[in-house]
Amino acid sequence: MTFIAKTKRYHEMPYNRCGNSGIKLPAISFGLWNNFGGEDTLENQRRMLMKAFDLGITHFDLANNYGPPAGAAEQNFGRILREDFSNYRDEMIISTKAGYRMWDGPYGDWGSRKYLISSLDQSLQRMNLDYVDIFYHHRPDPETPLEETMSALAQIVRQGKALYVGISNYNAEQTQQAIKILKEQHTPFIIHQAAYSMLDRTIENGLTDILEENGIGCIAYVPLAQGLLTSKYLNGIPKDSRAAKEFIPFLNERDISSDKLQKIKSLNEIALERGQTLAQMALVWVLQQKSVISALIGASRVSQIEENVKALNHSSFTHKELDAINDILL
Incomplete structure (x- = not known):
């Protein structure tokens, strides 16, 4: 049976304008990365998407290599979109990306025009879509001229395969150059x-200023620092956690120092005083930062989505709280 969304789904979720564009994104967006x-x-995937949409989450973020295996997330999302959400396509912002290895040979990786356009064609086919709302270049290419990569994004918009474009994982200087090229086109x-959380504030080295000055929104991925900013690590590193598994490339035990664990415990104390979980406080903290318009969450079950969205019930900080958080982090 076709999904019928709740009629009051837009009543509680805040929507923030994305830079100087005409669209708004929900304060919480849903990423389909590893689950x-x-x-x-x-x-389970269907239940999570339905719950997210009922809670006012309209932005669903994918990439060509999401799964596992690569391509599976787009394929599964496309099937659920077709079977359950066909009446709601125009109420959604759907994004995808290309920039990491997808197929063998010299044309299945990085940032060439050949790769980006071919990859998006494949993504559209997997999702059974005519276009995506946002198409990103997933990471800078150290060998392909930036002009080629950016002109490929421009071509994709002209072809009607994407309405807007974005970039991911670019530093401040690369972003400034991309802005200039795309503005000319x-x-x-x-x-x-960009990766942004209480425990990773790298983009404050000038990138957020550039985005603010040029009217470009920032959507923060891994705002919970791969789960570090949840209750999971308050008593050390659990044996079944992501960090304890050596094959996980993004988070491992040797990266989690005793000093970092102490910071997490201290932050949790502030969260409890606010009547929030650590994860909820971490989400609303990142949403208060310069140029950030949405926090991108992942989930493996419906309850995680519900808990994260509840963070928005208490989204303001006192000066005392912010000072205490900075004392812990800086």
């Missing part, structure tokens, strides 16, 4: 997806 592949059931560059 929408073959290892999870399609029914009259391409709607509206968003930068």
Whole structure:
């Protein structure tokens, strides 16, 4: 049976304008990174997407290599979109990316025009879409001229395969150069997806200033620092956690010092005083930062989505709280 969304789904979720563009993104967006592949059931994925949409989450973020295996997230999302959400496509912002290895040979990786356009064609086919709302270059290419990569994004917009474009994982200098090229090509560059959390404030080294000055929104990915900013690590590193598994490239035990664990415990004390979980406080903290318009969450079950959205019930900080947080982090 076709999904029927709740009529009051837009009543509680805040929507923030994305830079100088005409669109707004929900304060919480849903990313389909590691939990929408073959290892999870399609029914669980369907339940999470339905719950997210009922809670006012309209932005669903994918990439060509999301799964696992690569491509599976787009394929599964496309099937659920077709079977359950066909009436709601125009109420959604759907984004995807290309920039990491997808197929063998010299044309299946990085940032060439050949790769980006071919990859998006494949993504559209997997999702059964005519276009995506936002298409990102997923990471800078050290060998391909930036002019080629950016002109490929411009071409994709002209072809009607994407309405807007963005970049991800670019530093401040690379972002400034991309802004100049895309502005010259009259391409709607509206968003930068960057790692940003209480424990990773790298983009404060000038990138957020550039985004603010040029009217480009920032969507923060891994705002919970790969789970570090949750209750999971308050008593050390659990044996079944992501950090304890050596094959996880983004978070491992040797990266988690006793000093970092102490910071997490101290932050949790502030969260409890606010009547929030640590994860909820971490989400609303990142949403208070310069140029950030949305926090990108992942989930493996419905309850995680519900908990994260509840963070928005208490989204303001006192000066005392912010000072205490900075004393811990800086």
